[in-house]
Amino acid sequence: MTSPDQRQQMEQLEAKLAAAKQRGAPKPRADEHYSQANMAWRMVIELVAGLGIGFGIGYGLDVLFGTLPIFMVLFVMLGLAAGVKTMLRTAEEIQGKQQAEPAEQDTPHSGKDEGA
Incomplete structure (x- = not known):
């Protein structure tokens, strides 16, 4: 018997282990907002780059x-089309990545935490 x-x-010891697990647990992503803003800026830059290259x-x-004005107008329109396509x-x-994340979370784990 244990005393x-x-x-x-x-x-x-169990309390210390639980505290260590909480510290090491994955935290919710605080930079999610920034990654969406980065994607938005990327799209804006792609559009402006297409226009700028076409203009040049x-x-x-x-x-x-x-x-x-003839070639300038023509290539600005082509640059706009290329920017929109990009x-x-x-x-x-982005949509593919967002749809893949929930699918990865829904898949069952193979052999983990089973039959312990």
């Missing part, structure tokens, strides 16, 4: 050929 002194030591190419061709691809990527 009361040993039981008290075991309870203290169009303006350069207009200066080269001496036709000021934004949509990023949105699909």
Whole structure:
């Protein structure tokens, strides 16, 4: 049989272990808001980059050929289309990641905590 002194030591040890587990437990993500903001900025930058590149190419061709607004307008529109297409691809990527996270959590664990 165990003496009361040993039981008290075991309870203290269990309390210390529980406190250590709580400290080491995964915390809810505080940076989730920031990652969503980062994705939003990424999409905005993709759109602006497409417009800027289209403007640069169009303006350069207009200066080269001496036709000021024609190529600039054409390539700005193409840059806008490319930026929107890239934004949509990023949105699909984000949506795929968000749908994959709950699916990973719902899958049963293979052999863990069974038959202990």
